[in-house]
Amino acid sequence: MMIRTQIYLPEQMHQDLLALATIHDTSLSELLRAGALKTIKKLSPHPAKAGSLSYFARPPKAHLLKSSLSSVDLIRAERN
C-alpha cells in the first residue's frame, strides 16, 4: 500500500531528479523512494540483536559477583 503525500523540493533539485529519472528510465517517485529508504537505513537505530540481554538474565556462575552492598549502593558509590 502506498500513501500519497505532498512535499516541497527546491527547483534545482526537482530538475536534477527529473533529468536523472529520464537517464535511468525510472520515475521521480521511484528516485525519491530510493532516497527515503537510504535515509531510513542510515538514521534508524540498529535493532537489538537476539540474546542482547540474555547474558544478564542467565549469567554463567563464574561471572557472578558477591557484594554485601546493594546494587543501588554499588552504583551510587560511583555516581555520587
Next chain:
Amino acid sequence: MTYLIDSSIYISALNSDDVLQPTSQTALSIIQKSRIIVPALIISEIITVLNKTNPKATKPAVHSLLNNVVVALDVKFIHQFLRRIPPVNHLKTSDLVIAITALIYKATLITWDKQLINNTKSLCVAITPTQIKEQYGINTK
C-alpha cells in the same frame, strides 16, 4: 516498547548476594526482545563496578550491552541535552544524563534506585523490575 535499563539492574542481575537478583533477571528476560537503549555512561559504570568486583564478567557484559542501541555522549547528544535540560532540577549529572536520554528516546527507565525514580518523575517514566513483572502478569510473590 523502548526501555532504558539503569546500571543498578544489570549489576543486581549479576550479584548473587543481592536479594533482588531473581527479579532483575526475570525482568530482563521479559523485556529482552524490546528495544533497549544503553547510554555509554551506563556501560562505563558497569565496567567500573565489575572491574572492582568480578573482572571476569566485564568483557562479556560489555559485549552483551553493545548489541543494543548505544547512545554516545557526543556533540549530537550535547545539543539534545541542552534543549531538554529543565531550568530547575535537583539531579546529579549522571542521573540527569540518564533521564534525558530516556526522554529523547521515549524510553521507560527501569531502575531499583528510588532516588532516581523520585527525581526523574518530571522527565520520564521510571519503574522497577517488580512493576515490569506485574505489567506482564508474572506472579511477584
